[in-house]
Amino acid sequence: MELEFLYEKTLQGAVNAKKRKQEQYRKIVAHLYYHGAASIAEIVKSSKISQPLVASLVDDLLGFGVVLESGIGESVGGRRPNLFCLNPEYQYVVGIDITLHSLSLALFDMNNQLVYREEYKEFDLENTSNCTQIIVEKVKIALETRNIKPEKVLAAGFSIPGLVDAEHGLSHTHLSFTELGLGAYLGSQFGFPVLLDNDARTMALGEKAFGKAKDKKNVLCLNLSNGIGLGMILNGELYSGKNGFAGEFGHILIDPDGKLCSCGKIGCLETLTSGKILVQKIKDAIDEGQASFLASYKKEGKRIDLRAVVAAILAGDQFAIDQLNQMCEYLGKGLVTLLHLLNPEMIIIGGKLAHAGKFIINPVTMWMNKYAMDRISSEMELVSSDLLDDAALMGTMASVMKKVLSNRLE
Amino acid sequence: MELEFLYEKTLQGAVNAKKRKQEQYRKIVAHLYYHGAASIAEIVKSSKISQPLVASLVDDLLGFGVVLESGIGESVGGRRPNLFCLNPEYQYVVGIDITLHSLSLALFDMNNQLVYREEYKEFDLENTSNCTQIIVEKVKIALETRNIKPEKVLAAGFSIPGLVDAEHGLSHTHLSFTELGLGAYLGSQFGFPVLLDNDARTMALGEKAFGKAKDKKNVLCLNLSNGIGLGMILNGELYSGKNGFAGEFGHILIDPDGKLCSCGKIGCLETLTSGKILVQKIKDAIDEGQASFLASYKKEGKRIDLRAVVAAILAGDQFAIDQLNQMCEYLGKGLVTLLHLLNPEMIIIGGKLAHAGKFIINPVTMWMNKYAMDRISSEMELVSSDLLDDAALMGTMASVMKKVLSNRLE
DNA sequence: ACTACTTTTATAATATTTTTTAAAAGTAAT
DNA sequence: ATTACTTTTAAAAAATATTATAAAAGTAGT
Structure with missing residues (x-):
């Protein structure tokens, strides 16, 4: 797998050329995710990697299908730059926002675009396995609707009220009955990682990534x-x-x-x-x-x-x-x-x-x-x-991408 | 100057071999400062630089006089490692802790050891140039007593009550009369940078670096x-x-x-x-x-x-x-x-x-x-x-070293 | 259209860093 | 003392990244 940093749990430890290359890929993908389409020169500035190397890494990423050419940018007084962007369809992120009486689902592509959005207002948050089962089903429906296989999902972000230990994927107030902990349990059901956090915090992440913050x-x-x-x-x-x-x-x-x-x-x-x-x-x-x-x-x-x-x-x-x-x-x-x-x-x-x-x-x-x-x-x-009611859902996306691009997906 | 990172204002921007080397030196010095004497192997682990390179960089640092050999460590089942430590006399840090009715001064060497300590209990904090003049004099006395030239001082840390804008070196509540701002003014008097912060925050830094935190x-x-x-x-x-x-x-x-x-x-x-x-x-x-x-x-x-x-x-x-x-x-x-x-x-x-x-x-x-x-x-x-009454003074040392070793000395 | 300037991109030469390998130095058990 | 193992250190070989240079592509003014 070329882009292990998108999947592996951690990427730390001793010096290692392969790991360093992963880190370089990560920097470039992070730049493209956070700043949108960019030229080689822009990536050079933000990544502090030399221009010939950035060019070669971007070339690799094009080959992997992670990055696409996206035309030619405006001149700033010289030759016009080639622009590159993330391939929106390379991977997807599932967003799940639960309140006491609603369940909202979203699928995001790599350009933060909503490719699916559904809100179930008849949902009631109860501490039962039936309740988690509903969530699992609705997510499966979402993926099937859009014909996206679980392998194509980077991770899911999950926003839920109450006391949440995001680090360990535990929800203490709601859906606290599973032995594994809610995050691990849902992860095992979905086949991709699930990142839990408290609703106010996912909203804050949403505001930080996409809103007034x-x-x-x-x-x-x-x-x-x-x-x-x-x-x-x-x-x-x-x-x-x-x-x-x-x-x-x-x-x-x-x-x-x-x-x-x-x-x-x-x-x-x-x-x-x-x-x-x-x-x-x-x-x-x-x-x-x-x-x-x-x-x-x-x-x-x-x-x-x-x-x-x-x-x-x-x-x-x-x-x-x-x-x-x-x-x-x-x-x-x-x-x-x-x-x-x-x-x-x-x-x-x-x-x-x-x-x-x-x-x-x-x-x-x-x-x-x-x-x-x-x-x-x-x-x-x-x-x-x-962002209003979308803040938490946008925040789940932000939390997933932040974990992935900061190299720790737990 | 070999170790510009100890002096330069910033060290960022495009790729540059020299800057990268500064960063490598910085990592090693930081490890030795925060962990005390260490072997090449330990530095390799924490710095993620390869062993031959670390060895060569440490060799450079020995040549510059920043680092000293400090004997041979315990074996952990194999050859015993050569240990290295910072040269305590390479540079010094001045610590200044002011309360409403006292002025405490300290000089620290690169191993956090106090080489000078004095407390003036008759001091009164007033918003007058006379008051800053007393501080300047007492610091000069401290340096003369220990026969340390201003060039040998990395920076001073300054702890003062009231509202302080550490980023810009401004004290709003006390000693707020100077045009330059207190930090810049004292810096110009001393000939080395002065890092200001509020007393509670320097205490927190002291606790974080040397106390229960x-x-x-x-x-x-x-x-x-x-x-x-x-x-x-x-x-x-x-x-x-x-x-x-x-x-x-x-x-x-x-x-x-x-x-x-x-x-x-x-x-x-x-x-x-x-x-x-x-x-x-x-x-x-x-x-x-x-x-x-x-x-x-x-x-x-x-x-x-x-x-x-x-x-x-x-x-x-x-x-x-x-x-x-x-x-x-x-x-x-x-x-x-x-x-x-x-x-x-x-x-x-x-x-x-x-x-x-x-x-x-x-x-x-x-x-x-x-x-x-x-x-x-x-x-x-x-x-x-x-740490009790020493917390703030220790914190000034910590704040200086943190700025230096995180590469931004303003 | 030409000149002088800019930025972007590509390539070759140079420098740096890591990997590999092996030697040196030490432990622990027989 | 010998053996089998460890870690540390050193040096050569291989891989990698940067710098320097030049070509390509574009702007702006004359």
Whole structure:
């Protein structure tokens, strides 16, 4: 096999010409993946390999079918360069994004293009083998639909809520029943490796690779849906902590005299701010006769869920907006703690509540400015995600490619 | 000059045999610095350079005077290896640690050995050119005492409280009056580069290089003296945030109904927990007739400061211990927030209060266990620093060597 | 269209690095 | 002491990568 670095577990150890060549191939493939079509000269600059050698390596890659010629680039004052790009069909990546009540699947080619996308909304995340079986089947359907054999899949990325130990491929909160661990179990079913991570962290990877966090070094990504998740890019790298439990932002102490949280502690941020709380508050108020667009939902027998609340907010429903504003004070206070500890350059609001856009950004910004040290808050941008519901799925792709191109596929 | 990597600003860019050789020298010097005396075979393994080449490079380094032969090592079942070590006298590093009321200086050789150490306790940190002039003079005295010329100094590391932008060598809180910025100004005075950083961060570097954080990847180091500082090692690297303002742990919100903090906000941790508060509380109580070892201090006209309080605690003074215990609840709560956000493997208590050892570790541990999620707290060790007051000074050495050996000396 | 300049690409000559091989030096067991 | 094994070191041979050079391809101004 010519490109073992795409498959082998590790590529380290003593000096070895073959391994060095693998590393050179890897550098070139990485450049083409991260920067798109490129000339030999560009690769020379980024790889620090000499021009004759890069030319010969690219020639090899053309022969292997990994790389394609992609025309001639613009002149920058001299001869126009030949451009090369990755062969999009050389390998594929499977993306799996699971939430409590949905299963999203995607197939990506080597140019990050979606070649398959499906969302199953009737899915329910349960700790049963039946549930994993559904996932395995749906992935098989995806591959069959596109006529892609498992050998053509580099790896799958898997995004799941709860405590996840990405390093060992273990999910502690959900689908935790398998003996092998979820990652290894699914890998054995699929015939290709599966990289697990927590949903907030895959979202952060997605934002880093394709969203507003691109080219930024210190970014915090909030997953505001029914709960509160936090994925952190620190010093340019995803931060997971010792056991992969970092980012439990929903369970930091905000109100010492507050309510009991599901985690067993008192006054966690999540008892004051979360999509779940917001929906519950609005439902309760409507039951007590509060006027709102959402009151008609109830009459019509429609479910009042987070999606409906966000829609009402966007439609200008004053009551829903007020309720969101109230929540934003607590969220702002919590974010100030993050700001003071981590001095990030950007905080990205993602998750279902991110669809509310400025209705969440504006009040949170206001509260943060009230509570934060100016020197720190003035250097930070608070924005809502562009990728929105696709962030996690894009992040699974990014996590796979990062592992492959950094040479460690476990 | 043979070893330009020790001096040059950067060493990047296109392929170049000379630069590559510098990089090879750097790898070998780094191995010898971080692991002490080593054989050719050991260097081969860590550097991934072939044995004949390593042998020839080490030979070069012997010729340059950077490396010395240091005898013959133990056999591991075959021929005994020749060992090599850095020449301790090849270059020196100046360490400068400033607190509000002290100036500590050190000179380190290439084996991390202290060849000079002096502490000026009558020093006061003021924002005047007179103050920087004192520092410059004291450093000159240090070098003269040891008869070391500025050319023999690789760089100085400088630890200072307050907001520091290490990347640009700027101190915002103290000694901020120079036009060039403190780092560049001192550099121009000394004739060698000066690397600035915040005191909590240099302490963290010291712990990472020489203390309990050695070989750990995710460690939080608390500087508990009159204020509260936090230095973080995340993913194995020092974390500074976008502008070098990360770690403002003293200003996270703990009590929404609390007191006004010096930073202008309400209820910061520092209004509840700090050496200053502890001393003040004890002083006030003694004025009101509280029995304590420290009451006699007052009668004898001695100053009741943090050092005296810690001494009383270690001597078993129940009142002082009680006061410390009270503070530990707030500190514990604050640390739980850190724990949930960052899932560290270790938290090291440093600073003047660290001298209290178990008297601070035990109560804080108790409160953390009360407020933290078990899964996260049970994986974490809370310990007090071994390096104590030397941590920052050792950290300045570590920061210089890290910059030099990672090839960027700014 | 010509000149002077640029960048890209290809090739040959040179330099560097690794692999291979073997000798030197040592351990451990008989 | 001898044997069989190990690791370390050294030196020659082979492989690999870089530098230098030149040709090819293009721009821009006259």
